[in-house]
Amino acid sequence: MGARHGPRVDAVLIQAVIAGALSFAHLHDLAAAAGQDGWKAWAYPVSVDLLLVAAWRRLRSEGPSRLAWCWFLIALFASLGANVATAGFLDLADPPALLRLGIAGWPALAFLGGTLLAHSSAAEQETAPPAPVPDTPDTRDAEPRLPEAVVPEPAPAPVPAPVPPSTPAPAPVPPVPAVLVDHARKVADDYRARTGSPIDTDTLRSRLGVPPHLADAIAAHLA
Template structure:
């Protein structure tokens, strides 16, 4: 039990005490103004509810709601503050002045107007619901081409030209198992069968290893 008492927030306790005192003071003013029985208890309820509703609108993200809520919050706070001061010996509760009796009598209509405006301001600024529900099927982006039908055959891409593998005469001879003179003779002369490529230096010549395989190792009689 003591552990639970330690967990109570002092600010919450102070707020409950202040609310109870304010509640009793408004009741006393209403009762002194001729509102006896349950009606005297209904006055502090209406004041506190109007203040709470206005405070909730003041925390809204919509500027129009906050602007109107400040007025009703200030009005409820002024009514509570006036009741607290009036019961502190400032007023004779046995003989309240007529203007104060008029204010107490007209408070229910004012509280009803404020609560109605605060409630409908939430409905007016609520986000509109969409007219039509979004389609469940995902749509393809506009820049992507449509997929071909399933019954159509997709043509394979054209074969890209084979990139040459450039090697020296000696490297080509080692790879093919022939003498370097054979590679040199196939790449030079009036009947050259191999294409020569320039190397890194002017005196360096390269040949395509794939082309050498096709030319040097071709079947006899071809």
Template sequence: MPGTGRSGRACPARVDAVLVQALIAAALSFAHLHDLALAAGQDGWKAWAYPVSVDLLLVAAWRRLRSGEAKTAGWCWFLVALTASLGANVATAGLLDLENVPAWLRILVAGWPAVAFLGGTLLAHGAANPSADPVAAEAVQAPEPTAADVEPPTATPELPNSTPESTPPSPSSVPPALVTLARKVADEHRARTGTDIDPSTLRARLGVPMPLAEAITTQLT
């Protein structure tokens, strides 16, 4: 949109010289690809489709490079499309007799659609995330939950006194609220590590005596 100066009069739109240069270069490359395809026997609409195919592959490869993912594939197909475009520019500069195109060039031009289709499909539908199991990767990366992250029971269970001479509590004597809390901690541990929680880890997480942790572990299995 035209700008407005201090005097209130409209200022002409500024022309981006880089954009103009890019449009000129694209038009010239487009014309060279069309002429080469036409000389190789691809007449009619097919001759116009070839430069579109090369330019689209260039754009798809450049977008993959800008995304920062699978840069090897992006560079590979970017160089393929750039070689096709640059080759057409050089070939139509008088170094090649367009009235008598060699057979090998006709073969390359005729096989280009399959190459472009393969490259475009791999770039558009290639795996962007190398992780085969996103759920497992998220579980491994998840931080270890602390006792504060686990919802405490509504009523604090009364823990039995722990002395070296005391008899280990039986599984049936463990308060249900404590078992519920321990089951949440055990589920978090299994989701993170893939293994069942052991009595020592459960004792450290709940802050209970070892005999009580062993009794709780018996109920969890």
């Protein structure tokens, strides 16, 4: 029978709990010194820590982004500022007006940051990568070969009837992946909703980042 192991103590987790508790207490003391008494003084550290966690979760799940880094640094600055302010650098009995102003404006700032982190996605700011253009066989060099036949004696050539000019057939639209067409349709609908006019080929090409001939093909599919 194997030896029974007792519960392991994670030193990093204990250190994180201690640091979080100290930062929580410093934020509470700073809010209380700025005139936020009662439950409001306890709500400030919760707000700062939640914004810090939300920004860090956004960085871990969707990768680095300027939005997540901005709000992570704002929440980190608020937490570090409270730790420094309660270490004797400020007179908490008579806090300066700038500190009162920052404490009073923090709820609106935290609400804005939480809303942007929760309701914005990095995928909305990135354009879809250009789809690979399928290779089409070049049939210009392939000429049909007629079987050799016995040439009869020449006969009087009949006078050919005048042939009316024929209307050239429209050029075939090259195939475009359905995923790229759906994405282009969303871009075109968004452009029409914002400007009130249909999107042109040059704007569509710049939004999708595709070559000119592929942009013409996509515009033909959207027509």
